[in-house]
Amino acid sequence: MPDTIQAPPQEDQSLKNEALLKKPDAKSGFANTANTFKSKLDQLQLASKVKKTLLTHQTGQWFTAIVLLPWVICALYFNLVASDRYVSEASFLIERSDSGGGAIEGLSLFGVTPQASNDQRILETFIQSPDMLNFLDQELSLKEHYIESADWISRLSPSASQEDFLAFYRSHIRVTYNDTNGMLDMEVQAFEPAYAKQVTDLILDKSEVFVNEISHNMANEQLKFVRSEVELAEKRLKDFTRRLLNFQNETGLLSVEEQGAALSGIMNELQAELIRSQTEIQTLTSYLNENSAQVTALRQRIRALQSQITTEKDKLVDSRTTSLNDLAAQQQELQLDLDLATQAYTSALVALESTRTEASRKLKQLVVVSSPYQAEDAKYPRVAYSLTNILLILLMLFALARMIRATVKEHRD
Numbered sequence: 579m580p581d582t583i584q585a586p587p588q589e590d591q592s593l594k595n596e597a598l599l600k601k602p603d604a605k606s607g608f609a610n611t612a613n614t615f616k617s618k619l620d621q622l623q624l625a626s627k628v629k630k631t632l633l634t635h636q637t638g639q640w641f642t643a644i645v646l647l648p649w650v651i652c653a654l655y656f657n658l659v660a661s662d663r664y665v666s667e668a669s670f671l672i673e674r675s676d677s678g679g680g681a682i683e684g685l686s687l688f689g690v691t692p693q694a695s696n697d698q699r700i701l702e703t704f705i706q707s708p709d710m711l712n713f714l715d716q717e718l719s720l721k722e723h724y725i726e727s728a729d730w731i732s733r734l735s736p737s738a739s740q741e742d743f744l745a746f747y748r749s750h751i752r753v754t755y756n757d758t759n760g761m762l763d764m765e766v767q768a769f770e771p772a773y774a775k776q777v778t779d780l781i782l783d784k785s786e787v788f789v790n791e792i793s794h795n796m797a798n799e800q801l802k803f804v805r806s807e808v809e810l811a812e813k814r815l816k817d818f819t820r821r822l823l824n825f826q827n828e829t830g831l832l833s834v835e836e837q838g839a840a841l842s843g844i845m846n847e848l849q850a851e852l853i854r855s856q857t858e859i860q861t862l863t864s865y866l867n868e869n870s871a872q873v874t875a876l877r878q879r880i881r882a883l884q885s886q887i888t889t890e891k892d893k894l895v896d897s898r899t900t901s902l903n904d905l906a907a908q909q910q911e912l913q914l915d916l917d918l919a920t921q922a923y924t925s926a927l928v929a930l931e932s933t934r935t936e937a938s939r940k941l942k943q944l945v946v947v948s949s950p951y952q953a954e955d956a957k958y959p960r961v962a963y964s965l966t967n968i969l970l971i972l973l974m975l976f977a978l979a980r981m982i983r984a985t986v987k988e989h990r991d
Contacts, residue, residue, distance in 0.1 A: 637980075644979060645972040652968050661728040662956030663750075663767045666774040668782060669948035671761045672697040672789055695755075697789070697942070698762050702753045704788055705764070705781060708740070711747050713784055718777060720747070727769035761947060771953045778950035786944040793942045801933045808930050811923040818916040825912055845887060852883040 704710060714720045721743055724734035734746045750767040766781065768774035859876045867873070 640979060640983075641976060644976045645969070649965070649969055649972055653965055655731070656959055656961045656964060659729050659731070660959050660961075661732045661769050663732075663769060663958035664771040664774045664953040664955075665957040666766050666768075666771075666778040666950045666953060667948065668764050668766075668778055668946060668950045669761050670764070670782065670785075670944055670946045671759075672701065673943050673945045695760065698755050698760060700792070701785055701789065702755055702762055705753050705785060706748055706751065708744055710781065710784060711744055714747075714777060714780060717780055718773070720777070723768065723770075723773060724750075727773075732769075766950075767958060775950050775952040782944065782946060782950070789942050789944055797933070801930075804926065804930045804933045808923070808926040811919065811926040815916070815919040815923045818912065818919045822909070822912045822916055825909060829909075848883055848887045852880060852887065855880045855883060 711720070721734065724743075724746060725736050727733070734743065738746065752765040754763050755761075756763055764778065764781070766774050766778045768777055855876060859873060859880065862870075862873050862876065
């Protein structure tokens with residue numbers, strides 16, 4: 579019985595100890611609650627002071643109207659309203675398909691050739707041209723996409739003119755020429771990722787068609803020119819051939835040069851015969867009378883040979899009539915003209931065949947180095963970048979307004 583009576587006091591003592599331990603925790607919780615309430619009260623007082631400063635003081639009102647309110651509106655627009663713009667990129671260049679080399683322009687270790695640069699610049703202009711815009715609008719309803727797929731600020735106005743449409747298109751496509759590697763880098767923006775890739779693919783297809791059309795048109799123009807040159811060379815060849823035939827018919831000589839060579843041979847024989855006859859008469863007169871029959875006959879032969887030599891010589895070089903030398907010079911001139919006309923005609927035929935071959939094959943082609951892809955994340959608008967720039971601009975306007983106000987106030991005082 580005594581044992582049972584002493585137990586309760588031990589339990590009471592433990593309960594008292596627990597109560598004593600719990601009392602400081604309650605005080606600590608009350609203190610934390612008080613501190614939190616005080617902190618919130620201080621924040622409310624600070625917010626109230628800021629609100630009072632922005633709404634009651636003139637400088638604060640100006641700051642609110644010029645900086646704070648516009649920036650908040652812009653922040654709400656970019657974060658809640660602005661439509662995402664997705665980007666599809668591609669890199670490409672133009673390759674010449676000439677037989678001389680197979681090297682891709684722009685990737686050469688020796689740099690980009692001027693012709694390659696011109697091709698890229700022409701293609702860059704075409705991609706941003708009204709022709710490309712009309713083609714994209716016909717194939718993909720580009721104008722409808724710009725109007726219906728974006729918010730009311732980012733979209734194209736439904737009443738936009740063709741010039742406004744072109745300006746909006748150029749602001750959503752970027753084509754730059756890389757001087758280092760000779761490639762064109764293109765970035766296409768659209769309000770849907772799949773549509774952006776579709777537009778990029780269609781631009782590349784149309785660009786390749788454009789490159790082929792331009793190269794073939796140039797080749798056809800060159801082919802037309804070469805054909806006219808062949809016709810002219812053929813006409814000149816026929817004309818000089820007819821002149822030579824007329825000359826041969828008039829002179830009765832197939833080749834004046836050969837005729838002159840024959841006359842020269844005859845004169846050489848006559849000269850040799852004359853020399854032999856003169857030697858023989860000197861021998862006869864040494865032991866025969868001058869009036870002897872043999873000497874008289876030999877003298878007549880010598881005179882006949884001299885007369886014949888004079889006649890044949892006049893045929894070659896007689897200044898009073900058309901000599902064989904003059905005829906040879908005329909025929910040589912006609913033959914030279916004929917030879918030159920023949921060479922020109924042959925060269926024209928070779929050029930015609932080469933140009934026809936060039937015109938019938940693919941002269942240039944579009945090489946896509948980096949193919950378009952479908953974006954997963956929107957690249958535009960860049961919210962942080964845009965809001966930072968807007969804030970800086972608004973602060974500059976606020977500072978300018980303050981400076982103007984101070985200047986006006988100073989002049990009034």
